[in-house]
Amino acid sequence: MFRLIRLEYLAENLINTINDFDEFLEQFRQTIGSKSSEVIGLKSIAAYRRGLTIESIPKARASLRFNQIKQEYSDQKICLTDKILIDFLLGIALDIAAENKLPIQFHTGFGDRDLHLRFSNPLCLRQLLENPRWQEVPIILLHASYPYTKEAGYLASVYPQVYLDF
Structure with a gap:
């Protein structure tokens, strides 16, 4: 059996x-960095949650947001929509994907009705695509x-690591 790990759902x-x-991060890393042959890729719905402009977030800032989320949703199931934490976790996931040669699928364009469509434009990924760590x-x-x-066709034609699902 093969597994595609949904990053936001895991988080x-x-x-x-x-x-x-720190324990949360360790479990997140262990799950997506598993050397198990059943893990064949990662998947993100960041476009639907906060957009595809992925920023580099310091660990201290992500830790603060984690603790704030834990307080805010102390007795509720969490739907992760916090851009700071999502961006931080995507950075970790991209590093692990690079190390383990795993692909990452990104939902892009139209999706959930509560998304901000302009932030799901795949052109928002250009900064990520040009980062040497993740090329x-x-x-x-x-x-x-x-x-x-x-726009997606353009990205797939100029960035050799980009593939487009039709």
């Missing part, structure tokens, strides 16, 4: 069960990036 489950940020990570843009199909 939500871990946040709901772990109170310490070997295969990036798969899902759902033809509709209505940004032309």
